[in-house]
Amino acid sequence: MMPLTRTLLMLLLIALGPLTAPPSAPAEITFKLPPPELGALLPLAAMPLDKPQVALPGVAAPAPPVTFAELPPPRLVGDPAHRPIAPPPSPRILACNPVGTVLRVASELVECGRARYQRGDFEEARQAFQSAVQGSSDRYVLREARYWLGETLLKLGRTSEVERVFLLVAQDDPRSEFGIYARHQLGWAALERNEPARALVYFEDLLRGSLPPALVSHARHGRAMSLYGLKRYQEARDEWQRLLTQSPPRTVATEANFWLGDTLGRLGDHKGAISRLQAFTSAGPHLLIETALLRLGWWSRAAGQPLEAAKAYRGLISAYPKSSELVWARLGLVQALLDLDDYPAAREEARRLDPIDRSGKLVIPTLLLMRQWLAEKDRAEEARALDDQLLGQTLEPASRAYVLLLSGDLARRSGQAGEARDRLELVRTSTPGSELAHQAAFRLARMDFDAREFAQAETVTERLLRERLSPELRAAALVLAGEAAYWARHYEQAARYYTTFLTEFPTSASAPPVSLALGWAEFRRGRRDAARERWTRFAQEASNDPRAPQALLLAAELAEQAGDRQGALALFDQVASRYPGTEHADVATLNRAILLIGAGRAGTVLPELSRLVERAPLSSYGPRMRVARGIALLTERQSTDAERDFRAAVGQGEDALARLGLGVVALERGQWEEASRQFAEARDAGPGGTVVTAEYGLAAAAFNQRKLEEFNRFATALLDRPSAPGASAAGSVTPQMTVHLLHGMEAAAAEGKRWSDARTFALRLVREFSTHPAAPAALAEVGSAAARDQQWPLAREMYQLLLARYPDSPGLRAGRVDLGEALLRTGAAVDARRELEAFVGSSPGDPRLPRATLLLAEAQEATGNRSAAADLYTRYATTQPAGKETPGALMAAGRLLQGDAQWERARPLLERAIASTDGEVAAEAAFRMGEGFRAAGQQEDAVEAYMTAAYLVPSSPWARRALVGAAQSFTALKQNDSAVIVYRKLLASTGLEPELATAARRALQALGAN
Secondary structure (H helix, E strand, O other), rough: OOOOOOOHHHHHHOOOOOOOOOOOOOOOOOOOOOOOHHHOOOOOHHHHHHOOOOOOOOOOOOOOOOOOOOOOOOOOOOOHHHOOOOOOOOOOOOOOOHHHHHHOOOOHHHHHHHHHHHHHHHHHHHHHHHHHHHOOHHHHHHHHHHHHHHHHHHHHHHHHHHHHHHHHHHOOOOOOOOHHHHHHHHHHHHHOOOOOOHHHHHHHHHHOOOOHHHHHHHHHHHHHHHHHOOOHHHHHHHHHHHHHOOOOHHHHHHHHHHHHHHHHOOOOOOHHHHHHHOOOOOOOOOOOHHHHHHHHHHHHHHHHOHHHHHHHHHHHHHHHOOOOOOOHHHHHHHHHHHHHHHHHHHHHHHHHHHHOOOOOOOOHHEEEEEEEEHHHHOOOOHHHHHHHHHHHHOOHHHHHHHHHHHHHHHHHOOOOOHHHHHHHHHHHHHHHOOOHHHHHHHHHHHHHHOOOOOHHHHHHHHHHHHOOOOOOHHHHHHHHHHHEEEHHHOOHHHHHHHHHHHHOOOOOOHHHHHHHHHHHHHHHHHOHHHHHHHHHHHHHHHHOOOOHHHHHHHHHHHHHHHHHHHHHHHHHHHHHHHHOOOOHHHHHHHHHHHHHOOOOHHHHHHHHHHHHHHHHOOOOOHHHHHHHHHHHHHHOOOHHHHHHHHHHHHOOHHHHHHHHHHHHHHHHHHHHHHOOOOHHHHHHOOHHHHHHHHHHHHHHHHHHOOOOHHHHHHHHHHHOOOOOOOOOOOOOOHHHHHHHHHHHHHHHHHHHHHHHHHHHHHHHHHHHOOOOOOOHHHHHHHHHHHHHOOHHHHHHHHHHHHHHHHHOHHHHHHHHHHHHHHHOOOOOOHHHHHHHHHHHOOOOOOOOHHHHHHHHHHHHOOOOOOHHHHHHHHHHHOOOOOOOHHHOOOOHHHHHHHHHHOOHHHHHHHEEEEHOOOOOHHHHHHHHHHHHHHHOOOOHHHHHHHHHHHHHHOOOOHHHHHHHHHHHHHHHHHOHHHHHHHHHHHOOOOOOHHHHHHHHHHHHHOOOOO
16 A cells, blocks of 8 residues: 555545434324214103004016017028038149040049149139039949039038038938038038028937047037027037037137027026137137127126126127127117116117117117116106107007006106196006006006095005906005005005905015004004004014014103113113114114114114114104214214214204214314314213213314324313213213323323323323223333333333233334343343344344344343354344445444454455445444554555544544544654644544543654644
8 A cells, every 4th residue: 555645644634524413203103092982972862653654565667568589599600611521632743634624534523623622723623523423423433523512512602502412422322431521511501501400410310420530529519509509508508518628629619619608698607608708709700700799798788797798789889880780789788788877878779779670679679678777767857758759659559558657657756747647547548457557547546645635545546456466566556555544544444455465465575564554543443452452463473573563662661761771771672673664663773772882882773773864864853863873883984974964963953962973074084173173063062971072072183183282281181070981971081081082192292202291191001991902002102202212211111011011912012122122222231132032033024123133233242242243243234235224233243353353354344334334334444444454564554444434524533543543553654744744633623532632642742743
């Protein structure tokens, strides 16, 4: 190494500003306070009883009187180009010679024709074979010539002549090679003439004999197609499935997939049909590709995949706009679009169907299908437009009556009573005795009932019930007759109709409410014993019925008024469990739900509450029902639905509870300002427990948006209140609130580095709520935050308490490395080593492993195991070459090895430390390099290393110690002037240690400098 020049020396001595360690990051709050629990705040409800109206059994719109024919089967065709032919011998050279062409020798003509056939000159081949047939009397030659003539005619597309030629070959010798191939072609010809029975004879006869291997798959395929043509679908399916398991030629397998797919669809295996047809259509263009796309769409819709069906139909229409399958494709597309609820697109497709439906058999059924769909979907505007379109056409009487029935019913539901009555009367009188007439009469009676013309409704339904009705319509008519008689105060007739209904339809869904109505009819006509017996038997026998008798509900109300809470719960439970959903049982169901919500069983009552809200939207207790359901929905994490219920209940008698619910919803969504507003309004609207709950909600909202000073004010005030074990009905704070408030105050204190407060709150949680998950969580949070702030005694205390009380807690698992470091920093190096060794040995893939390795190295060094420490530092540097701590690990390993007189092992580690960073670690490493070089007598290298340390971090202690070492090496090199400069620079530095200043002054004196 060359001596440093004075200029270089001065450049290296330029001082840099001092480095300061960044402040520790504040503790990060990683949790949010949960919202308040509202279940225990709900008061019980009470409601007077009255007879519920019996809902009429559903009467669906009748099916259209005209329907579609079955999807026609495809033509029984296959691709003749892929069928095997008799193996021809290789053509001779000069196959077409004068012996055949001039002398007309039949065998030579056959040879010439085969050669031309193989070259693709089919017309010349036909002429040669024709001449051979005409000029030969040899039976074998004649059979061969006729066979090849048939194959040639197939190639020329002259199929009308093919069957006659092959038939002669087959008749001549059916078991010969040409006879077998001819019979095979005759089977396919019969299929193409739509004669599957004759084709089946050919193929089964072939399969009973000995066939060339090339023909077996084709013959079996032909047999399956023949069975398909005869509608023997199961046999056809079995034949194709066996064929496809035997690795047939690709062309046969492709066609078989199509036919098997359509067969599976006709047998009801729609998913299997889709799979086969997809395999066929994905194989590329084919003779049957158009009809395959049609059937892919047809069976996709049948499988409940209308979107895929629409894609298939549109693919067919787009790719093959002149396809013969177009009319069925558009019909199928209408059906699929209706399934997809895309009525405008279906209407457009129906419009396009009209001009291409030459038979006129599909347009009207399609429009009627659309009208039925509109009736089922209650699409009034579109239905009205379609009615006008249909009634403007020439329709069959039944079709016209059908449209009038649906349009009349639409007018009825739209409030157009006059128009509805006119059209329904027209249906009733124009088709007497028909199902359509019965449907019209029922709807007319229903209009009378809705208009409160109960006697007229009773008269119409009584007359209707004399007719022969469908079971569905008769059931509805009986109920309507009973209800009309009841509200007309004809209680004896009502009882008769109700009884008839229960006799004829005992298992109907409407039987329970009709039975209850029968009890009311008996009661109204003065037969109180009969009514009581009916209700009692109703309660005993129909235990799963959703209606409740008056007696059970009244008993429950009496129990509640007497203060027998358990008795009330038992009676409400009977009513709710036996008869949920009735108007009389609504209060029982609601009260049962309120009690069960308070008991933490909200999930079990949510369906009942939903039925209550839907069935009784105008009930005076609707707001209470909505609040109850809202609270249950909140418990089940369905906040969107809960919000709708709370908003509906605001201002309707349950304002305080509803706003508490809205506050909880907003809190769960992170809408802190909205939550605070709702909680504040709830606090102002309600007394007692509502106020305390609202104030807790305000505290939680403040905490969750990190307004910690505001949170602390709320929390401190709440914790000063008395505590109660249950709901805070009297202004007390519940234990659950206390837990969350203490947890929040602990987290706020940790974030603010108020370590004494954080410790106090965490220890209080452990002391008062040791079994609550917040207790171990708080210990872990304070321990982790203290570790980040290097508050090692506190971190050690928290983690050791966590280890002692909650050894299986997630927080302990997450903080094992922090615990190890806390032990290390607080002087418990042996314990730290044991903790870190256990972690390193059991966590090979843990992302904290590198940090734990470094800490374990420190612990090993602190306990005197320098060799193990050096190995761990080196291991860390090896496994984390780009790690932030890698330079320090390299330097530490080098330092330990150097201290153990292993300079050769230490030197490369120190060099790597210098090369990988430029901070204080590099400065220390450079200083130790200088020490190593100086000890080895390499003074020039030592000077360079020392000056590197001084240059890297001039304000560090390592820089000042390096200047001493550099001056000593300059002295050893007899470069006294440089040594003097370095000593003087050292004496001019800030923060110089006294011992270094003393050494520098003595060295200057020894060098003769002032």
